[in-house]
Amino acid sequence: SxxxxxxxxxxxxxxxxxxxxxxxxxxxxxxxxxxxxxxxxxxxxxxxxxxxKFATLRQAMDEVVAWMTFYNYRRLHSSLGYLSPMQYEQRWHAAQHKNAA
Structure with missing residues (x-):
C-alpha cells in the first residue's frame, strides 16, 4: 500500500x-x-x-475471485509478451529448471 x-x-x-x-x-x-x-x-x-451492487458478501467475493482467475490465467499482458501472468511464470520456472540442469 x-x-x-x-x-x-x-x-x-x-x-x-x-x-x-x-x-x-x-x-x-x-x-x-x-x-x-x-x-x-x-x-x-x-x-x-x-x-x-451485490446482495451478499459471498457474491462480491466470488466476483473478485472470478476476475482474479481471469486476470492471472487468461488475460494477456503486453508487458509480459502477450502471455498471461501464469503462462509467464510457468515459462520462467521452466527456464530456471533448464538452466540449473
Whole structure:
C-alpha cells in the first residue's frame, strides 16, 4: 500500500502482526513502487465492480475471485509478451529448471 498514516501506525502494524501478516509499502517518496498494484485494483474496479451492487458478501467475493482467475490465467499482458501472468511464470520456472540442469 502507500505510506498513509493509517497504514504506518503502530496500531495497524500490531494488528497485522497479530494475523501473522507483514505490511508491504512503497519506499518513502517513491510513488512508482505501488503502480503495478494500483493498476491491478483499478482494472478490477472498472472491469468488474464499478456500479454493481451485490446482495451478499459471498457474491462480491466470488466476483473478485472470478476476475482474479481471469486476470492471472487468461488475460494477456503486453508487458509480459502477450502471455498471461501464469503462462509467464510457468515459462520462467521452466527456464530456471533448464538452466540449473
Amino acid at each position: 502507500d505510506r498513509g498514516a493509517q497504514y504506518c501506525s503502530h496500531e495497524f502494524q500490531r494488528v497485522l502482526r497479530g494475523y501473522g501478516m507483514r505490511s508491504s509499502m512503497s519506499r518513502k517518496g517513491n510513488c512508482w513502487d505501488n503502480a503495478p498494484t494500483e493498476s491491478l485494483w483499478g482494472h478490477l474496479k472498472v472491469g468488474r465492480l464499478h456500479g454493481r
